[in-house]
Amino acid sequence: MSVTEAATHLRENPLALARAELRRVGEAFGVDPNLIAVLSECKKSVEVSVPVAMDDGKTRVFDGYRVVHNVTRGPAKGGIRYHAGVTGDEVKALAMGMTWKCALMGLPFGGAKGGVVCDPKALTAGEIERLTRRYTTEIINEIGPEKDIPAPDVGTNAQVMAWIFDTYSMNVGHSVLGVVTGKPLSIGGSVGRDGATARGVLYCIRTALQKEGRRFPDTRLAIQGFGNVGRNLARLLSEEGARVIALSDSKGAVVNPYGIDVQAAITHKAEHGALTGLPGTEDATNDELIELECDVLVPAALEQVINTDNAPRIRAHMVCEAANSPTTPGADDVLEDRGILVLPDVVANAGGVVVSYFEWVQGLQEYFWKEYEVNAKLNDIVVRAFEETWSAKERFDTSMRTAALGVAVQRVAEATTTRGLYP
Numbered sequence: 001m002s003v004t005e006a007a008t009h010l011r012e013n014p015l016a017l018a019r020a021e022l023r024r025v026g027e028a029f030g031v032d033p034n035l036i037a038v039l040s041e042c043k044k045s046v047e048v049s050v051p052v053a054m055d056d057g058k059t060r061v062f063d064g065y066r067v068v069h070n071v072t073r074g075p076a077k078g079g080i081r082y083h084a085g086v087t088g089d090e091v092k093a094l095a096m097g098m099t100w101k102c103a104l105m106g107l108p109f110g111g112a113k114g115g116v117v118c119d120p121k122a123l124t125a126g127e128i129e130r131l132t133r134r135y136t137t138e139i140i141n142e143i144g145p146e147k148d149i150p151a152p153d154v155g156t157n158a159q160v161m162a163w164i165f166d167t168y169s170m171n172v173g174h175s176v177l178g179v180v181t182g183k184p185l186s187i188g189g190s191v192g193r194d195g196a197t198a199r200g201v202l203y204c205i206r207t208a209l210q211k212e213g214r215r216f217p218d219t220r221l222a223i224q225g226f227g228n229v230g231r232n233l234a235r236l237l238s239e240e241g242a243r244v245i246a247l248s249d250s251k252g253a254v255v256n257p258y259g260i261d262v263q264a265a266i267t268h269k270a271e272h273g274a275l276t277g278l279p280g281t282e283d284a285t286n287d288e289l290i291e292l293e294c295d296v297l298v299p300a301a302l303e304q305v306i307n308t309d310n311a312p313r314i315r316a317h318m319v320c321e322a323a324n325s326p327t328t329p330g331a332d333d334v335l336e337d338r339g340i341l342v343l344p345d346v347v348a349n350a351g352g353v354v355v356s357y358f359e360w361v362q363g364l365q366e367y368f369w370k371e372y373e374v375n376a377k378l379n380d381i382v383v384r385a386f387e388e389t390w391s392a393k394e395r396f397d398t399s400m401r402t403a404a405l406g407v408a409v410q411r412v413a414e415a416t417t418t419r420g421l422y423p
Contacts, residue, residue, distance in 0.1 A: 010085065011304050014093035017329055021405065022096070028398060029406040035413045039099075042092050043110075044068040048138035050116060052131045055124055062118050062131060066139045068148055069095035069111040072415045075146055076112035077102060077353060077360075079153025079182075080160070082128075083302075086115035090303070094324055100408035101350045104385050107357045112148050114139070120155045132160050136167040143168065145178030145364065151356045152182040154227070154302065158194070162187055177363030181356035190359035192374035193352075198232035199375065200351020201322045202240070203382045204343050205296055208318060211390070222246035222294045222316070224253075224286060225301030226275060229322050229349070231266060233300060238262040246289045247275055250301075253289040254281035291315060299326035306331045314340065321345040336399050344401035346408060347382070347389050354381050 019040045026036040050062040065088055068076040078098040091113045098111030116135055120128055142148055152161055161180045165187060169175045183189035192199070209215060219242045223230045226249040234244050243259040251274040254260065260281055268278045276283045290297065290310055297316035299305050303325040306314065311327075311334035319335065320343040321327060327335070327342060335342055355378055362368045385404075392403035 010087070010090060011307055012328060013089055014087075014303060014325060015089035015096075017325075018093040018096045021329060022409065025402055025405045025409050028396065028402055029410055031409055031413050032417075035416055038416065039070065039096075039409065039412060042067050042069045042095060043071060044142070045088065045092060046139060046142055047088060048135070050131060050135045050138060052127060052134060054127055062116050062135075064114070064116045064135045064138060065091045066114040066142050066148070066150075067091045067095040067112060068142070069113075070099040070412060071110040072412055072419060073103060073110055074108035075110065076148040077107070077109035077151070077356065078112035078114070078148075079151045079352075080114040080116070080156050080164075081153035082116050082118050082120040082131075082155035082160075084117065084119045085302075086117045091115050097324060097346065098353070099412060100405055101346050101353055103408040103411040104346055104389070104404055105350050105354055105357075105381055106385070107353065109149075109353070109357065112150075113153075114150055115153075118155075128160070129163055132163040133167045136164045137171070140168060140171055143179060145176055145360070149178065149356070149360060150180045151352065152228070157228070158182055158184045158189065161189075177366070178360050181359040181363075182352075183359070188359075188363050190355060190362055190368070190374060191371040192378070193355045193359055194228065195232040195236070196355035196374075196378060197229045197322065197349050197352035198236055199378060200354065200382045201229070201233050201298065201300075201320060201348050202236050203351070203379050204348045204386055205298075205318075205320050206240075207383055207386045208320070208341065208343055217241040217243075219243065219296060220245045220257075220294045221296045221298060222289055222292045223298045223300055223322075224248050224289050224305060225299065225323060226265075226269060227301070229352075230298070230300035231269075233298065233322060234260075234262045235266065245294060246284070246292050248284075248286050248289045248301075249275050252276040253284040253286055254278045255284050255289070255292065256281045296320055299323050302326070304328050306335075308334060311335055312338075314338075316340065318343065321348050324349065332399065332401060342400060344404050346401070346404045347385050350385065351378055351382060354378050 048064045095113040102109040177188040246255045293315040300322035306327040308330040311331035318341045389404040
C-alpha cells in the first residue's frame with residue numbers, strides 16, 4: 001500500500017517563496033534576469049517509491065526525493081530529511097537554499113536536498129535501516145563523491161549516513177568515504193561534525209553581539225527545537241555563560257527567566273522523551289516560546305514557524321535562524337520594520353555544511369584533522385562570511401538576509417557566466 005502523509009508544517013509554498021526571494025535579490029543586486037531565470041530552476045529532480053518490509057509483515061511504500069539545484073561551482077551538497085511533511089517543492093526550495101549557503105561560505109559545492117515522507121519516530125530501527133538502504137538503492141545513480149554528497153538533516157543522523165555509505169559502497173565494490181558526510185567517526189567521519197551547525201550559530205550570535213558591544217554572559221536566549229542543533233547550541237551557550245531561559249521540543253516548551261540548567265534538560269529529555277516537566281521550569285507551548293521576551297530567539301526546528309501572524313508579537317531583540325527557512329518573507333518584512341535584527345539561515349546555520357566539506361576533503365585525502373583544527377577553520381569561514389554579509393548590508397542599506405543572498409547569488413551568477421551555457 002502507498003503511504004501518503006497529509007501532515008504538513010508549511011503555511012506557504014516554499015518553492016514559490018524561494019523563487020520570489022531570488023527575483024527580489026536579483027533586482028536589488030543588478031543580476032541579469034536571464035541568469036535569475038536559470039537559477040530559479042533545479043537542474044535535476046528525482047522522485048522514487050521506497051517499498052519497505054515492516055516488522056508486522058506488511059509492506060509499506062514511502063515517497064522519496066532527491067533534488068540537485070545547481071552544480072556550477074562544484075558537486076551538489078545537501079542533507080536528507082525523514083519527516084511526515086516532506087514535499088517535492090519543499091525539497092526543491094531547500095536545495096536552492098543550499099546553493100546559496102555553499103556559495104556564501106566559499107565552498108566548492110552546489111546545492112542539493114533529499115527527503116522521504118515518513119515519521120521516523122513511528123518506525124523501528126530495523127524499519128529505518130531497510131527504508132534507508134532501499135532509498136539509497138533507488139537514488140544510487142544520482143549520488144557520489146564527485147556528483148552529489150548527502151548529509152544528515154531533520155529526522156536523520158550519523159547512523160543513517162552509515163547505512164547510506166555501506167549500501168553505496170557494497171554496490172560499487174569498495175568503500176567510498178566521500179559519498180556522504182556526517183558519518184560516525186569509526187568509518188571516516190570528522191571530529192566536530194556532530195555539533196558543527198550549532199557551533200556555527202554560536203559564532204554568528206557572538207559576532208553580532210560584538211557589533212553591539214555585548215557579550216554572552218549578558219544575554220538571554222530562547223531556543224525553539226531540541227534536536228541535534230538546538231541541544232548542542234544550548235550546551236555550547238551555557239558553557240559560554242549565556243542564560244538559556246527557554247527550550248522546546250515537538251511536545252512543548254519549558255521556561256525559566258533566571259536560566260535553565262541545560263545539562264539537566266538534556267538528561268531529562270533522554271529519560272522522559274520530552275522536555276516538559278523539567279524541575280525548576282514552567283511548561284509552555286512552542287508558540288509561547290516564540291513570543292517570549294528575550295535578547296536572542298533561535299528557531300532551530302522546522303520552516304515557517306515565524307510568520308505574519310506572530311511576527312508582530314515577537315519580543316526578541318535579535319532572531320538567529322538555526323533552522324532552514326524558519327521565517328516567512330512576510331514575517332521578515334515585519335521584523336525588519338520593527339528593527340529586529342535577523343541573522344538568516346544562509347549564514348547562521350551553515351556550520352554543518354562547512355564541516356561536511358571538511359569531512360569530504362579528509363575522506364578524499366584519507367588524512368584526518370584534530371578537533372581544534374576543525375573548529376578554528378570553521379570559525380574563520382563563518383566569521384568571514386558574516387563580515388562579508390554585514391558589509392553588503394551596510395553598503396546596500398538592506399537586511400542581512402538580502403545582503404547574504406545577494407553575495408551568494410552574485411557568486412553563482414559569476415561562475416555561470418564564466419563557464420557559459422553548454423552547448
